[in-house]
Amino acid sequence: MGYQELFSVQLQHRFFADANFSGYRISPTDDSQPLFKNFGLLMKKISTGIRIVWDDDSEAFATLSEEEKKAFKLRFYLEITDSNFLNYSDLEADFRDQVFCFTNKNREKKDRETALSDETNASAKDRFKLTGDSYVYPIQEDDQSAGFSLRNSLDETVQEFSEDEVRDSKLHLNLTDQPAGLYKLWKQDEAVLSIYKDAKLFWKPVFGVIEVFLFDDSGVSGVLNGQEKAKTFTLQFGARSTIWRYYIIPKYSSSASLNVEQMQILNGRNGESISFINKGQQRLSDGKEAMVFDSETPILLRDKTDQKYQLKSADGKVLIKRLPTPSTHFIHTQTETDQQHFYSEMYVYL
Numbered sequence: 001m002g003y004q005e006l007f008s009v010q011l012q013h014r015f016f017a018d019a020n021f022s023g024y025r026i027s028p029t030d031d032s033q034p035l036f037k038n039f040g041l042l043m044k045k046i047s048t049g050i051r052i053v054w055d056d057d058s059e060a061f062a063t064l065s066e067e068e069k070k071a072f073k074l075r076f077y078l079e080i081t082d083s084n085f086l087n088y089s090d091l092e093a094d095f096r097d098q099v100f101c102f103t104n105k106n107r108e109k110k111d112r113e114t115a116l117s118d119e120t121n122a123s124a125k126d127r128f129k130l131t132g133d134s135y136v137y138p139i140q141e142d143d144q145s146a147g148f149s150l151r152n153s154l155d156e157t158v159q160e161f162s163e164d165e166v167r168d169s170k171l172h173l174n175l176t177d178q179p180a181g182l183y184k185l186w187k188q189d190e191a192v193l194s195i196y197k198d199a200k201l202f203w204k205p206v207f208g209v210i211e212v213f214l215f216d217d218s219g220v221s222g223v224l225n226g227q228e229k230a231k232t233f234t235l236q237f238g239a240r241s242t243i244w245r246y247y248i249i250p251k252y253s254s255s256a257s258l259n260v261e262q263m264q265i266l267n268g269r270n271g272e273s274i275s276f277i278n279k280g281q282q283r284l285s286d287g288k289e290a291m292v293f294d295s296e297t298p299i300l301l302r303d304k305t306d307q308k309y310q311l312k313s314a315d316g317k318v319l320i321k322r323l324p325t326p327s328t329h330f331i332h333t334q335t336e337t338d339q340q341h342f343y344s345e346m347y348v349y350l
Contacts, residue, residue, distance in 0.1 A: 003042065005230035007220050008051040009076070009210060014121070015088045015239040015328075017304045023082025026050050026210065029075040030200075031180060041074075049235075050076070054224075061224055069215035070154055075180065076210040078102070084328040088301050090238035092124060093333075099130045099196050100208030101182055102235050104218045105153055113218040114233050116210060121238035126208070128182060132199035135173040137185060137192075139166060146187045153182045153211075181211070210235070241298035242344040244326060247282070247290040248311065251349040262314035265293055265323065267307060290347075298342070301326060311348070319350060 013021035028036060028043060035041065040055030052074070064072065078100075086093045102116035118125035129135075148166060150159040150173055158178055161171055175183065175197045185193035198209065212233060215221050222228030248263065265276040275296035282292050311320040326344030334341050 002055065002057070003053040004056050006041070006052045006054045006214075006223055007212065007231045007233060008046065008049060009116070009212070010049045010232055010234045011237075012048075012234065013089070013237045013239070015237075015301060015303055017302065019236075020048065021237065022047070023080060023085055024207075025079040025081055026076050027079075029077055029180070029198075029209070032073075032075045035072075035074060069221075071179075072215055073105075073181075073211050073213045076212075077204070077206045078208040078210055079205060080207045087331040088240055088328040090121060090123075090240045095127055097130050097202075098127050099198070099201050099206065100126050101128055101196050101211060102126055102208055103153070103182070103211040103213070104233055105211065105213050105216055114231055116233050116235040121236050123238075128194045128196040130201055131173075131175065131195045131197055132202070133174070133176040133197075135175070135195055137171040137173060139169050139171060141169075143187060149186050151184050151186060152178065158183070239301050240331075240342060241300045242326065242331060242342040243297075244276075244295040244299050245343050245345045246276075246293040246311075246323060247284070247345065247347045248293065249284075249288055249290045249347060249349050263291060263293075263319070264312055264314070266310050266312055301328065301344070311350070320348065323348060 009026070011021050011024060012019040015021075026045075026049065036043065039060045040058035042053050044051045044053065100122065102122065104114070104116060117123065143166075146166065148161045148171060149157050151157050159174060165171060171185070173183075173185065173195070178197060180196075180198040182194065182196050184191045185195075196209070201209075213219050214224075220228075220231055223230055246265065263278070276293045277296055279292040279294055281289050284290055305325055307325075309323040309325075310318055311323055312318055324346050326346060330345065332343040332345055334343060
């Protein structure tokens with residue numbers, strides 16, 4: 001019959017009104033490229049992600065044992081090409097020596113079986129420490145009597161540790177003979193460490209890895225035997241919320257007589273008051289005085305918005321019909337009471 005669709009991977013971002021996100025590049029990893037050739041697979045780029053098709057005349061999948069099917073996965077590198085991605089995405093900006101892993105493995109809930117992230121949006125739960133062939137895990141003194149084991153993503157034990165190794169205050173995790181992927185260190189029934197093995201990622205500009213286990217419960221075995229239609233796996237990113245800060249700068253002679261302390265920011269579409277706090281005047285670096293307004297709570301960033309913020313005087317006169325909305329090029333971070341806050345700053349001349 002020729003090539004048939006096996007599955008697709010769709011990327012979405014809530015920053016965009018239509019959720020369509022195109023600032024990325026997806027490519028098969030070096031260890032997955034031979035699988036494409038040997039099992040009659042092709043990858044096609046589509047507007048929403050990638051589509052994987054297979055030659056249904058090929059009998060290569062029929063040669064796999066049950067154990068081989070359990071471990072069979074396709075890996076893809078996800079590179080972000082939009083330089084502003086972290087500005088408008090609801091993700092921590094600093095993840096050095098870490099990598100995101102998005103996978104369909106163990107998606108048991110019906111409403112999540114085609115999701116590639118742990119939660120609705122990609123989050124810190126999908127991010128793991130990056131390692132090569134070895135990793136050293138420090139042991140706390142009160143843990144030296146506990147039993148430790150290292151398991152792979154199939155929940156198979158790949159390394160156990162003797163009592164002497166545990167008492168040594170450090171566990172030396174050996175992944176030399178293990179394939180690239182996710183591993184967890186267990187202390188009895190508790191996972192205390194999650195690491196992702198792929199030494200190439202230390203020097204390759206990769207944001208994350210996408211893993212699709214073809215024969216997992218949420219996989220595509222039903223597609224291969226003709227009982228199901230092709231599946232679409234989804235990866236969704238959330239939009240960042242920032243505190244919107246307006247600097248209102250009197251520039252023209254007509255604004256000199258205005259009582260800037262009585263100004264307010266309102267929603268011009270429905271007249272309801274927006275929760276903006278008048279923070280008073282502030283001297284800018286160029287010596288000009290500006291009245292500062294902060295949104296009381298963070299506001300979701302969107303590429304398009306129905307909101308129409310207006311600056312009004314105390315008597316309701318519209319001073320600025322439509323205030324600007326934030327640019328994703330400039331996001332300012334500020335730490336307050338041990339918490340990091342994100343600010344979108346806008347300068348408006350009156």
